[in-house]
Amino acid sequence: MHAPIGILRLQTRFPRPYGDAGNPATWPFPVLVRVVPDASAGRVVRERAAGLVEAFIAAGRALAAEGAAGVTTTCGFLCLHQDAIARALPVPFASSSLLQVPLVARVLPAGRRVGILTVDRASLSPDHLRAVGIDPATPVGGTEGGSEFSRVLLGDLPALDTAAALSDLLEAGRQLLARHPDVGALVLECANMPPYAAALAAGLGVPVYDWYSMVTWFAQGLRPRAFVRAGEAPRRTGAA
Numbered sequence: 172m173h174a175p176i177g178i179l180r181l182q183t184r185f186p187r188p189y190g191d192a193g194n195p196a197t198w199p200f201p202v203l204v205r206v207v208p209d210a211s212a213g214r215v216v217r218e219r220a221a222g223l224v225e226a227f228i229a230a231g232r233a234l235a236a237e238g239a240a241g242v243t244t245t246c247g248f249l250c251l252h253q254d255a256i257a258r259a260l261p262v263p264f265a266s267s268s269l270l271q272v273p274l275v276a277r278v279l280p281a282g283r284r285v286g287i288l289t290v291d292r293a294s295l296s297p298d299h300l301r302a303v304g305i306d307p308a309t310p311v312g313g314t315e316g317g318s319e320f321s322r323v324l325l326g327d328l329p330a331l332d333t334a335a336a337l338s339d340l341l342e343a344g345r346q347l348l349a350r351h352p353d354v355g356a357l358v359l360e361c362a363n364m365p366p367y368a369a370a371l372a373a374g375l376g377v378p379v380y381d382w383y384s385m386v387t388w389f390a391q392g393l394r395p396r397a398f399v400r401a402g403e404a405p406r407r408t409g410a411a
Contacts, residue, residue, distance in 0.1 A: 174394045175201040176386060177239025177262075179230050181210045181246055185323050186331045190366030192382040193245040197365070200390050203239050205230045212324050215246045216294050224252050228259045235262045240393040243386050247360035248294065250303045263393070268385040272305045272358050275380055283355025286310040286347050288340065288371075290321050290361040310354055312347030314339045314361075324363055337367045344375045356380065 180193045187194040195202050207230045210223050220227070227249070231242045241263040249256070250267035257264040269287065276285045287305075289295045292313025300307050315321040317339025323331045348354055359368060359381040372379040 174240030174390070175203050175238055176390050176393075177203045177205065177231065177234030177237070177242040179227055179234070179242060179244045180204050180206050181212055181215060181244075182206050182208060183212055183324075183327050184329050185212075185327055185363075186329070187363070188331070188333060188366050190368075190383070191245075192243075192362035192365065192386065197383065198386070198390075203234050203237050205234050210246075212246065212290075212327060216248045216291050216325060219251055220249060224255055227252070227256055231256060231260045231264065235260060241265065241389055243382075243389065245362040247289070247362060247382075248299060251299045253303055263389070265385060265389045267303060267360070268358060268362070268380070268382045269300070269305060269360055270303050271380050271385050272300075272303070272309065275356050275358060275378075276306075279355045282353060284309070284351075284353055286312065286351060286354035286357050288343055288347065288357055288359050288361075288364065289313050290324055290363070291315050295360065310347060310351040312343045312350075314343045317342060320363075324361070333366065337370055340364065340367045340371055341374050344371055348375060348377070 178193065190197050195204060207226050210226065234242050239262060242260060243265045247267040247269050250269045253266040256266060272285050287309060289311060292311055292315060295311055297307035300309060319332050319335035320339040344357065356378040359379065362382045365381040365383045368379045368381045
């Protein structure tokens with residue numbers, strides 16, 4: 172069993188379906204969840220989490236004290252504060268699924284690059300990208316032009332039409348690929364996007380990386396899989 176992951180959740184009321192990073196049932200390992208007071212989606216996304224960094228640090232320290240071996244969040248825009256929060260916590264900290272972008276960029280074939288899908292394209296600034304080692308020229312698409320996904324999340328509304336939300340993400344992805352046909356994989360910024368990742372990969376025909384891929388990788392390093400029990404001789408297989 173993996174060591175517990177601590178999740179710093181925004182103070183929101185919008186639905187978190189299965190697959191959402193803030194839904195404990197999403198994860199195949201134990202999670203500890205702590206809500207950060209006053210951390211609304213609008214404030215973190217559109218106001219750069221101004222005045223909230225210390226609250227995130229305090230909540231992260233509390234999760235570590237409760238037994239979390241690593242801490243993550245539920246908003247990719249906190250990548251802007253990756254270094255400040257990581258330096259202040261006693262355990263590893265992963266602010267955003269966007270931490271995957273430089274790695275994904277390196278595994279793509281020649282002539283292909285990464286694209287990012289976000290909940291609010293205008294708010295994802297070059298500062299956010301540089302803070303986690305992303306080339307500011309990386310193509311970015313947003314769902315803010317749709318009818319449901321961004322409206323519900325940024326407006327903190329109590330109901331979400333998941334079919335309409337998927338339609339918004341698919342359209343944003345199609346537009347991004349039309350503008351940048353060299354995009355060979357997508358990274359989903361938003362922690363609420365993983366429920367739609369499989370449909371996006373199938374519908375757009377490119378690999379899709381998200382919060383689930385990020386945090387499961389993060390957790391694996393905190394408690395690696397034991398292929399050999401302590402004191403047991405390794406099993407020999409294949410050629411010497």
